[in-house]
Amino acid sequence: MITTQGLTKVYTSRGRQVSALQGVDLHVREGEVYGVVGTSGAGKSTLIRCVNLLERPTSGTVTVDGVELTALPGTEKRAGRELRAARRRIGMVFxxxxxxxxxxxxxxxxxxxxxxxxxxAARRRKAGELLDLVGLADKARAYPGQLSGGQKQRVGIARALSGDPKVLLSDEATSALDPETTRSILALLRDLNRQLGLTVLLITHEMDVIKSVCDSAALMRGGRIVEAGPLTDLLATGESELARELFPLSEFGTGRPDGTVLEITFQGDTSGRPFVSQLARTYQIDINILGAAVETIGGRLVGRMRVELPGSHQDNVVPIGYLREQGLQVDVLGATATAPATRTGAVADLITGDRALENGVVA
Known part of the structure; x- marks a missing residue:
């Protein structure tokens, strides 16, 4: 639905050139909620403004719903007729x-x-339908100064939907809102995505936004996309920086020098299996649970557990293979050179601790 290829944007200020985008390739599938996350200055807002050509890229192409926008005539200040028509099919929330x-x-x-x-008459009818859709039918005659921040953003969303767009762009739409209001706006965007079949591309600097509403995500840094993909794929990749940010386990213990520490990721159907207790019974080994957490990410139950097996990596090749055969993502963190003075999180013997963790009860 949205594709950029080799997208660059160079600004000139006081005779000096600044590259905001450096060869960005982005692919957003039809009907998904796609998040682009990064720190300030990463190029996120420039990217989304280039998608609807509010900013015309220095080079590269932008294609939305099969139309190559960068091939249409017009400038940033004066768009041509075809570009204006294409933009009406792209809603924008600021x-x-x-x-x-x-x-x-x-x-x-x-x-x-x-x-x-x-x-x-048609305008009034359409506006009434949209205000009802975003839950503000009773505020039609109010003025913006009489609304809360969340209500104002709902008006902005209704306005963005007035052209019956297939794509909705959101540029930090929740960053000025409190946490509770943010959750309600994100829930609204997800509902609109499902009800209207909207493809949503949102820009954010908050990992919680990615975690709660997105199907796929990209991490931007220095004007480039350094990592991208569906959240389920990223979470199943041990080296994924995005996955580590979405689901950190850094506060958990790192085990003893003579043990093997594993990080196990489970999602979907595997989240309900008692794999730890089965492993202990099958191979007659004691397992320490160093920490565990279960969260809902992108509407899907995802869990991570850090456990310690006695003995070296070589001693545990067969148990590790058994876990992977169960459809689990298993990363070997290895033994630490020195043991930490204390362990944080739940450190428990297998039989007494793992059942509660597998049922979603996290210490």
């Missing part, structure tokens, strides 16, 4: 709402429809 204070909520939603020349 961080700071951008509502007109002199217009009512309904009139703000009607504004894009007014610009396209839709008659007044």
């Amino acid at each position: 961080q700071h709402f951008n509502l007109l204070s002199s217009r009512t909520v309904q009139e703000n939603v009607e504004l894009p429809l007014e610009i396209t020349g839709l008659d007044r």
